[in-house]
Amino acid sequence: MKLQLGFINIKDVCLSDKTMVENGILHVNSDEVISHIMQDEDVKACIKEAYFDIARPGEKVRITPVKDVIEPRVKVEGSGGQFPGVISKVDAVGSGRTHVLKGMAVVTVGPIVGFQEGIIDMWGTGAEYTEFSKLINLVLVCRPAEDIPPHEYERALRIAGLRTAAFLGECGREVQPDEVREYETFGIKQGMEKFPHLPRVGYVHMLQSQGLLHDTYVYGVDAKQTLSTIIMPTETMDGAIISGNCVSACDKNTTYHHQNNPVVAELFEEHGKSLNYVCNIITNENVYLADKVRSSDWTAKLCRLLDLDGVIISQEGFGNPDADLIMNTRKIEQQGIKTVIITDEYAGNDGRSQSLADSDPLADAVITGGNANQVITLPPMERVIGTLDYVDRIAGGHAGSLAEDGSIEAEIQVITGATNEMGFGYLSAR
Amino acid sequence: MVTNNPLVKERMGKTYPVIFVEGGYRDVLIKVRDMVHLGHRLFTHPLMGSIKPNQTPYRTVCLSKNVHEFSMEDPQIISNSIVACDKFVPAQYFPQSMLKDLQTADISLIWGTMAREQNRNMN
Numbered sequence: 001m002k003l004q005l006g007f008i009n010i011k012d013v014c015l016s017d018k019t020m021v022e023n024g025i026l027h028v029n030s031d032e033v034i035s036h037i038m039q040d041e042d043v044k045a046c047i048k049e050a051y052f053d054i055a056r057p058g059e060k061v062r063i064t065p066v067k068d069v070i071e072p073r074v075k076v077e078g079s080g081g082q083f084p085g086v087i088s089k090v091d092a093v094g095s096g097r098t099h100v101l102k103g104m105a106v107v108t109v110g111p112i113v114g115f116q117e118g119i120i121d122m123w124g125t126g127a128e129y130t131e132f133s134k135l136i137n138l139v140l141v142c143r144p145a146e147d148i149p150p151h152e153y154e155r156a157l158r159i160a161g162l163r164t165a166a167f168l169g170e171c172g173r174e175v176q177p178d179e180v181r182e183y184e185t186f187g188i189k190q191g192m193e194k195f196p197h198l199p200r201v202g203y204v205h206m207l208q209s210q211g212l213l214h215d216t217y218v219y220g221v222d223a224k225q226t227l228s229t230i231i232m233p234t235e236t237m238d239g240a241i242i243s244g245n246c247v248s249a250c251d252k253n254t255t256y257h258h259q260n261n262p263v264v265a266e267l268f269e270e271h272g273k274s275l276n277y278v279c280n281i282i283t284n285e286n287v288y289l290a291d292k293v294r295s296s297d298w299t300a301k302l303c304r305l306l307d308l309d310g311v312i313i314s315q316e317g318f319g320n321p322d323a324d325l326i327m328n329t330r331k332i333e334q335q336g337i338k339t340v341i342i343t344d345e346y347a348g349n350d351g352r353s354q355s356l357a358d359s360d361p362l363a364d365a366v367i368t369g370g371n372a373n374q375v376i377t378l379p380p381m382e383r384v385i386g387t388l389d390y391v392d393r394i395a396g397g398h399a400g401s402l403a404e405d406g407s408i409e410a411e412i413q414v415i416t417g418a419t420n421e422m423g424f425g426y427l428s429a430r
Numbered sequence: 431m432v433t434n435n436p437l438v439k440e441r442m443g444k445t446y447p448v449i450f451v452e453g454g455y456r457d458v459l460i461k462v463r464d465m466v467h468l469g470h471r472l473f474t475h476p477l478m479g480s481i482k483p484n485q486t487p488y489r490t491v492c493l494s495k496n497v498h499e500f501s502m503e504d505p506q507i508i509s510n511s512i513v514a515c516d517k518f519v520p521a522q523y524f525p526q527s528m529l530k531d532l533q534t535a536d537i538s539l540i541w542g543t544m545a546r547e548q549n550r551n552m553n
Contacts, residue, residue: 150531151538210479212538224542247480287478288543289507319477319514323507348517357477357514358507373517413482 002184003234004097006076006177010104013054013136021171026101028052028138028168036167037140037160046156049143053385055107055122056136060382062126063139065117065390066416067108067154068161068243069132069256072101074169075238082166083239085220086159094235099172104136105256106168108161109386110144112154112213117390118249118416119378119408126378129418129426132256139385140164151212158244162255183234183268185277188306195276199309202278203263204299204328205236208245208253208316209284215244216253216316218282224291228283228298230306233264236280245316250372250413251344251421253316262424263312263342278306283328285321292324300331314342314422318372322357333362344369344419349411369420370427372413380406431540432465433490434458437533438540446544447495456515458489463508469497472504476511479539484518487529488536492544 009024016027030052038044055061075081078096081088107120120132127133142160144153186194207216209224216223218231218241231240241258264280271277283299286292303311311332315325322343329339341363345355351371391402391414401410412418417425431438434451442448451458459476466472473492477483524532 150534208480210539211542212535214480214539248482286543287474287539289472289475292475317480318482319480319511320475321480322477323475346514346517353517354510354513357510359510 001095001232001234002182003094003238004180004182005237006097006099007102007179007181008099008172008175009178010101010136013104013138015052015054019168019171021101021175026104026168026171033164033167037163040159040163043156043160046145046148046153047142047160048145050160051141053139053141054137055139055385057122057127057134059122061122061385062381062383063107063109063120063122063137063385064388065109065111065386066120066249067110067112067117067157067246069254069416070106070161070165071256071259072104072106072165072169072172073239073259074099074173076173080238082169083162083242086217086242087162087166090219092235093238093240094232098238099169099175099177101169101172104138105132106161106165107132107137107139108142108157109139110142110153110157111387111390112150112157112246117246119391119414120416121378121381123381124379125376126415129412129415131424132417141386154213154244154246162242183237185233185271185279188278191276191278195272198272198274198276200278200307201267201275201310201312202303202306202308203233203267203280204303204311204313204332205280205282206313206315206321206324206328207241207282207284208321210287210317210320213246214317217242217244223282223284224286226284228281228295228302230302231280231282233268233277233280236261236264248317248413249416250418251317251369252416253420253422254417257417257420257422257424260424261422263314263422267312278308285315285317285324287320292327296324296327296331299328300335303332303337304335308337310338312340312342316421318346319357326358326360326363329363330360339363340365340367342367342369342421342423344421345371346373347371349373349375367423369423369425370412370418372411372419374412375409376412378408378410431490431492432458432462435488435490435533435536437537438490441537442540454487455483455489456512458491459508459512459515462491462493463512465493466504466508469500470494471498472507474540474543476508477514479535481535482518483515486532486536487524488532490536490540492540
């Protein structure tokens with residue numbers, strides 16, 4: 001399976017009377033895009049008001065509460081469309097050519113259950129903790145209609161963001177990309193023949209799937225309803241996996257993370273040089289312990305069946321998913337396959353407590369995304385997109401964390417993407 | 431079901447045996463630990479939901495009705511969960527207006543799980 005990504009560098013985004021990309025500038029006709037979003041009846045029923053705002057790196061702007069971050073793209077060759085099974089009809093993606101509006105993102109903002117969503121600061125201390133502070137963010141703020149249950153509003157906001165990204169992505173269809181990269185994986189036999197001396201490496205990609213407001217969708221299927229299965233890396237790069245997760249801002253994998261998964265990128269970088277990148281295995285993180293046993297058994301069986309020599313495992317979230325992470329690791333290691341896990345830590349404010357809620361001697365190669373309990377102070381901003389009403393209640397904020405001058409003292413878990421467990425972050429021991 | 435969520439008691443109390451704990455998140459975990467030590471099996475993870483222990487006052491955990499042969503796995507899970515719970519700054523305040531949302535978030539995780547066929551066949 002071969003996928004070409006054509007990157008169109010976006011230098012600025014502005015609100016305009018037309019929606020188009022011209023000379024690297026994305027023009028957005030707000031009325032046109034909002035009207036497109038509202039063509040979805042469910043979205044229309046759940047959202048009272050929607051508008052766009054723009055936040056650029058270096059501006060004294062705070063965006064909160066952030067639900068999802070999405071990169072606009074368009075499928076220009078090959079089967080499938082954007083976000084198959086959700087926005088476009090179900091059809092396999094991951095081959096052909098896709099154009100990417102690079103350097104910007106659609107950020108959805110709205111209060112889901114009055115807690116849990118994150119903060120993106122475009123300037124100051126907080127901006128050092130997340131990649132999203134370095135993007136030009138087109139922020140879609142949606143206010144819920146009266147008496148809408150949280151899960152229906154969550155869905156509306158999710159669909160509104162995806163529809164916006166798909167609509168804007170279309171602007172890149174006819175644009176000549178600034179750079180084109182190619183990614184290819186092979187069938188089992190073909191890969192072995194092509195790289196007979198390279199270790200066979202797979203990526204076990206754990207998807208958040210605990211239930212209401214903690215969901216991930218694969219080709220539109222709720223991940224908690226599936227058994228572990230195989231997916232080609234280029235499919236994940238091409239919009240097959242989207243986020244419906246509203247909890248734990250610092251280590252939630254937004255749709256942008258799935259589209260730009262750094263584990264996939266790095267494995268492709270080494271593919272054919274130091275390793276043979278075989279495939280991804282997706283598995284879930286359900287709350288029922290029997291589900292955990294079933295899914296981790298299945299993952300280990302697939303790793304064995306594929307004759308993998310090494311596996312990288314990434315998780316999403318805190319606490320309950322630690323149990324899945326350790327079960328997967330133990331069972332894969334017991335098949336004689338080496339593992340490296342990527343997680344983050346909740347090691348207390350001083351970093352001295354046990355980092356994970358579960359552990360095993362076989363999990364002896366661990367990469368950390370950082371300590372989510374680390375306390376920092378975010379300086380006041382000149383402008384807030386969204387609302388600060390929920391800051392006290394976002395994960396990691398606590399009573400009194402919002403000071404009168406607008407500064408916020410909180411754990412870094414309030415920052416969207418700060419301790420991302422795919423390694424999509426800046427924290428380092430180097 | 432061991433819970434301190436009044437909504438779980440109200441909505442699920444007729445279908446499932448519910449032990450209602452008058453107390454906080456941690457008190458529920460302690461009650462669960464005691465039952466696990468008596469041989470009840472954990473069905474759901476005590477930290478389900480990735481909502482941190484200091485972000486919600488509510489917690490519900492499902493255990494087996496019957497007592498089984500003692501294993502080390504479940505006591506380890508519940509002990510690690512209590513250790514994890516104690517790492518968070520506990521001084522969280524929850525405005526009255528949010529309590530209903532938090533009760534709903536808690537019950538929804540259990541509700542969805544128990545509705546699934548494969549999870550009904552255990553005691």
